[in-house]
Amino acid sequence: MYEFDYHRPTSLDDAAGRLSDEDAKLVAGGMTLIPTLKLRLAKPTQLIDLGALPGLTGITEDGDSVVIGGMTRHADVNRSEVVKRVVPALAAMAGLIGDPAVRNRGTIGGSIANNDPAADYPAGVVALNATVRTNKREIAADDFFTGLFETALEPGEIVTAVRFPKVAMANYQKFRNPASRYAIVGVFVARTSAGVRVAVTGAGASVFRVPAMEAALTASFTADAIKDIAIPDDGLNSDIHASAEYRAHLVTVMARRAVAACG
């Protein structure tokens, strides 16, 4: 790890102000960033720890939705009675991330700000049509994830919370890499008041929706309705774990399983 200056600000303004140094980096749970630093894939001048900021953790019910603070850990989302009641599929998804010790550190804000192509949260945020809150504005899920490790976050912008509307039916199915536990392909299906949303992680450079499946499932919410919908493998991820062609195949398999699991 290269040396850096470590800061632990106690106000959001102080944390955001330090980001005027473009080589400064935020650390939330550190479950991705610290391994990245160890591999010397990043060389920040300053590490700005969000761990001491007040008001960024916790889960609250707000009318027909649940608001999860940006620094809320996966273990807390997984165990939350509120999340289990309002968006149970999200609580279940959080319990599939990494392993128990990782879930005791990793955060929702860190996960979505990093936007790893194989992370689980992006699929949940997009399928559930969540809204990302930052220190500056609100960003709709469909506008938030913009590419490989890229988001709509601007310099100096920090994720403070994510709001998930109550969902009638949803399920996440993940075909995971048994070593890293990241998604080779993960499909989150949600039946919302605005129609069915299908979000895929692990398969492409960033999370994406499958409009053909959404239309078919809005007409008939059954696993059979999408059994013949194949997505093209052009541009999908291909590595030693799975070819693009195999990932494309898995998208349909995982989507069918998710719909079937919705009961």
Next chain:
Amino acid sequence: MQKTVSLTVNGKPATATVEGRTLLVQLLRENLGLTGTHVGCDTSQCGACVVHVDGEAIKACTLLAVQAEGRNVLTIEGVADGDTLHPMQEAFRNNHALQCGFCTPGMVMSALDLVKNNPKPTEKEVREYLEGNLCRCTGYHNIVLAIIEGATVMRGETPPVAPHGPAHGVAAE
């Protein structure tokens, strides 16, 4: 940039001067001499470095020492009561749940975290909970038996005789 970190380790105050990039596991092993916490993979996969921070299991190779400022850390050295092993440690011995022993400190710390959240885990729940702890000797079978036995004793119940019989004492007969 050097920083002074003050924390509580195994119930006692501890202070160390470290760099920003120093990991908690380095502070424990190199500054405090607590070498029971191991570094296996150094990539947060193997779990040999699991300790408790404020009562929760974390991987000490993936937390900066400076992030433990003011926190309460429990390592494997703080688990036993003097010369009396903790029931979970005793259960690992009873069930021959270790061979080389390298993964054992992390296994015991994860087991204690599991039992705190789930005092009566099933075999399936134990196996799922250990997904972040790798053992390359035992095949996990006896580790799972040990954790179920340790949890049973921690609940104040008498465990059934282990399927292989008690491992300790056999050689002395």
